[in-house]
Amino acid sequence: QKEVEQNSGPLSVPEGAIASLNCTYSDRGSQSFFWYRQYSGKSPELIMSIYSNGDKEDGRFTAQLNKASQYVSLLIRDSQPSDSATYLCAVDSNSGYALNFGKGTSLLVTP
């Protein structure tokens, strides 16, 4: 069983809409959760980290964590074409060092 699951998409939203990206993980002991953005041909760029249940907001981005349901989400408000990218969910591993990544969700924001 894959440890971090994401819908590969593509998820298409119109400009100005809210994009909702979801991620589930299998290890109940996970403590740290991250969202990375990756443009085609580029390396992952950290957007948000979240460690506690609930919501964490940073500008147009909101990360949501529900440890009981083993679920992490990322909301992008007022989506822009420049947000079009692959969004990677990452969860700390059993060792506490490495990150386990999902396959990523491709987001397309259409003008």
Add this chain to the structure above:
Amino acid sequence: DTGVSQDPRHKITKRGQNVTFRCDPISEHNRLYWYRQTLGQGPEFLTYFQNEAQLEKSRLLSDRFSAERPKGSFSTLEIQRTEQGDSAMYLCASEGAFDTDTQYFGPGTRLTVL
């Protein structure tokens, strides 16, 4: 630009050749990671250094792969007798002692094995 640099950015080699990649982490970051990413997949962990000590290796890291961080600063990843299945983006990430859990990725080295 995160401050993590990797060299070379692209490498094309023939099957059976050896290749070596270099990663320079953010200054004073004591933790360094290597990941591999293939098309359509998320990065997969290969190995982890804390200072000069290699503390964890993935089972993905076959005996053809070796990594070093001799002085706790830059790191090298060597692949011996490359195979076509080694074609991937090799990513380096660094993490500071006081900014734990936040890994900053370099631009990556794209390896193509012909």
